[in-house]
Amino acid sequence: QGQLVESGGGEVQDGGSLSLSCTVSGFTFSGFVMGWFRRSPGGERDFVAGISKDGATSFYVDSVKGRFTISRDNAKNTLYLHMNSLLPEDTAVYYCAASLSKGQPKLRNQYIYWGLGTQVTVAS
16 A cells, blocks of 8 residues: 655745655555645645656646656655745645556546645745
8 A cells, every 4th residue: 555745845935935745655656657736725636747757757737837846766765846936826735646547647536646745835
């Protein structure tokens, strides 16, 4: 059973930066496409960013392109999300997730393991 634990959330000012980490255990990290999702207050859990098994390819939702960077360290079983130029609308609970789907999965049901989430709040 896969276990994913997010960390690094907190409160930051509009325009600030924050980095999230997701430490994985219970499955072969390098065998999974990894992703970050977020759920804004009153919203759905939406795709934010994804990265291929080897870390060579990343893909993003348009609203975070150029501001967020996803990366992974397969030796450390850890996924990262570096967030710059944060906006109040980035306020959400952020979740990491693991997928066995081919290509660039962006749908919730394509991911089989999930963390419990970490809160990110961007104050205006």
